[in-house]
Amino acid sequence: MVEKHRFRWTAEDKKKENLDNVAKDILYKNLDKNMFTKIKTCSTAKKIWEKLTQLCAGNDQTKENKLTFAIQKFDNTEMKLEETLSEFDERFSGIIIELIYLGKEYLTVKFPCR
Structure with a gap:
């Protein structure tokens, strides 16, 4: 040119x-x-x-690592004893937004009874 x-x-x-x-x-x-x-x-x-x-x-490997880590955070999410419902909702929503940003979307969320 x-x-x-x-x-x-x-x-x-x-x-x-x-x-x-x-x-x-x-x-x-x-x-x-x-x-x-x-x-x-x-x-x-x-x-x-x-x-x-x-x-x-980042590159594809970095993106894959970020997604794997975000999925682990999602899978291991539990409400803390000292946490209010509002605080938990804010933290959980942040994880969902991170997953959507990385290309992973959960259409329905089911929590197992513990």
């Missing part, structure tokens, strides 16, 4: 460049210093987003 010189840019090219700069600015403002150092060499907002996705989601 050959890049155009700025003096040959059309109005559409200028608009796209401006939108890319706005997107990069939003991404930069929402990153901590550690994450910023990992993406600072990316030249476009799209490349920044792809890098962040890769860093946060």
